[in-house]
Amino acid sequence: MRARSSPLNSLLARGLLAFALLFGQQTATLHWLSHALEATRAKATQTAPSEHCDECLALAGLGAAAAATATALPTSSAQHALIALPPETVTPVTRRLGFEPRAPPAILS
Numbered sequence: 188m189r190a191r192s193s194p195l196n197s198l199l200a201r202g203l204l205a206f207a208l209l210f211g212q213q214t215a216t217l218h219w220l221s222h223a224l225e226a227t228r229a230k231a232t233q234t235a236p237s238e239h240c241d242e243c244l245a246l247a248g249l250g251a252a253a254a255a256t257a258t259a260l261p262t263s264s265a266q267h268a269l270i271a272l273p274p275e276t277v278t279p280v281t282r283r284l285g286f287e288p289r290a291p292p293a294i295l296s
Contacts (some may be wrong), residue, residue, distance in 0.1 A: 206250070215246040 222243070 211249040215249040218242055218246055243245070
């Protein structure tokens with residue numbers, strides 16, 4: 188049987204997720220800033236800036252993890268279409284045998 192979680196646990200989990208997103212975005216921004224400072228120093232000394240590091244790849248998803256506004260999903264008023272079917276008519280069919288039986292007739296008693 189599955190145990191129910193209390194509202195306090197749910198609130199705690201949501202709060203931890205909010206803090207993780209907040210601090211993750213700040214970490215990504217500070218890391219970007221360190222690369223920006225390095226590029227500025229390289230431009231001043233006429234040297235080539237270094238390539239992006241593995242941390243850039245790890246923090247790329249956190250750059251815009253929490254949007255300022257909620258995305259609005261498009262709504263549609265889709266309904267099932269009723270199809271007018273022609274009325275069913277029953278036509279009598281004559282019975283035809285696909286072969287000519289050659290066995291003797293069965294005697295029913």
